[in-house]
Amino acid sequence: TPTATTKTATPSALKKQKSAPKVPIRANSHTNTTMPGTLVLPKTPDGCVKITSWNVSGLNSSLKKGFKTYITAEDADVICIQEHKVQQPLLNLVDPKVYPFNWWGFEEKKGYAGVAMFCKTKPIAVTAGLPTHPDPACTKGRIVTLEYPTCFILGCYVPNAGQGLVRLKERMVWDKAMKAWLLDLKSKGKQIIWTGDLNVCHLPIDLRNPTTNTASAGFTPEERAGFSEILEEVELVDTFREIQGTGVEAEGQYSYFSYRFQCRVKGIGWRLDYFVTDQQMYKERLVESVIREECYGASDHVPVVLVIKGEL
Amino acid sequence: TPTATTKTATPSALKKQKSAPKVPIRANSHTNTTMPGTLVLPKTPDGCVKITSWNVSGLNSSLKKGFKTYITAEDADVICIQEHKVQQPLLNLVDPKVYPFNWWGFEEKKGYAGVAMFCKTKPIAVTAGLPTHPDPACTKGRIVTLEYPTCFILGCYVPNAGQGLVRLKERMVWDKAMKAWLLDLKSKGKQIIWTGDLNVCHLPIDLRNPTTNTASAGFTPEERAGFSEILEEVELVDTFREIQGTGVEAEGQYSYFSYRFQCRVKGIGWRLDYFVTDQQMYKERLVESVIREECYGASDHVPVVLVIKGEL
DNA sequence: CGTGCAATG
């Protein structure tokens, strides 16, 4: 049968315009997904340690879009990478003379998750995966714990609850195990830096559209409560929020902008990437905890950075 | 464990250079995969009918790379498309006023095979699939037969034998069914035009590297013999080869260049796309049978074109 | 929208 009919789709440009962002977008709102060629970032203050955490959303892709530009410009002492999605270590990713110590965690399933840590100074010990998890083997691509003389650094990629919250149950299992692991570490008497893509927005201020996302992965009451519970019971601090507060002037600062729906230009973001520390670390050593909004381009996440006084 | 070692792969540019092509590349050997914006092709002579056949290797992709540029410039009376890889008819693909009659064949498996025919004049009858095949249902995405007053036109995408010849057996089943169908049609007393990606190089001259490809899909003894048998028993003619002959001056004319290994610039091609006709059609009506080498860019195949005298 | 994979060519 001939199909000589004609049908035209409505151009997306003609669809109804969304209202302007409540809060201006602070960073340069380029939509391209390539980092600027040149990038200058603040040098680590003397006597301080800088840690960066970045969900790269596929390391091979990120490398083509400016991964090294950021890494070089930041010159952090510890680099925590999430969602590298590779099956084996990528060589020459960072200068081995600058970062002689690196650890990789891989997901069994190809092309998913995966974490890595690069360090200028050698840790005392390294723990792969989440030992307190009922199935520790399946957590190797999601967390690496470094022990240093003064603190533990946990580079973490928390499991996403999934579309339709199909994996919310597994997520709550993770949260419970995570709390247990943090309590374990706390009991050793060292300070704690828990960083990475924690895949939760704790408070309404942590995402642009809280009211419409109470059933979305990352902002369910369950996930928020899970995070609250950890902060309370392990007595930890969300450093960025503690510094910024929850006032209007603190709005609009996010670490993730979905590639979909032009979220970046519209300023529709989520703060999913954290530096959570114990209270002593927060009070006595914290210098800054920031979101590198200007470093959008090589991932749908931007890096987050912590600077603390003293040595690791 | 730290992985501070360094390993560098041999750049492909340093690997040994292959010898120059035996035969100069006739067409413009651009490696990009976009059609030139402007394209002028010979007008169909008065009193003639023009048919084009093109394996587009994914219609959606081809559309972005100049599909319409070719279709418009060629202005054929019948267009045969193979490997469109879509699940439903694409509207506004061709001007419905110019081609009011079109038929689509779809593969059950998503994203594979698929044929389509677009015609300026209405056929008497249309047959979807290969009725003589033991499993006719699975052939709907591979052949459409149009009946016109003077001839049958078969737009065909012959199954590939696969890497390691894993599907050579199915291919031979196809060949047998194809022969039976052609004999069926022949018995009706009309002329025959069998076109499409027949996925075989009949003779050594039909590919650049015959000696190294005797175990490659498309040039096995079995496939070549299958094709020979059809030509002989149905008494059909490979029009392009019949006109060009098998001399040195006929070398280097191919309709397919693999995207791999820069085959296009090296002139390493295969002639897989044919116009096969009965002997009367060849002797009394054939005007030309050509490969549109200059139309590389929107697929790894180029179109092939037949011009015949008289009406369909 | 974009990632990386798998099957196919």
Added chain:
DNA sequence: CATTGCACG
């Protein structure tokens, strides 16, 4: 070296 669909985010 491409295409497509898929799972995932």
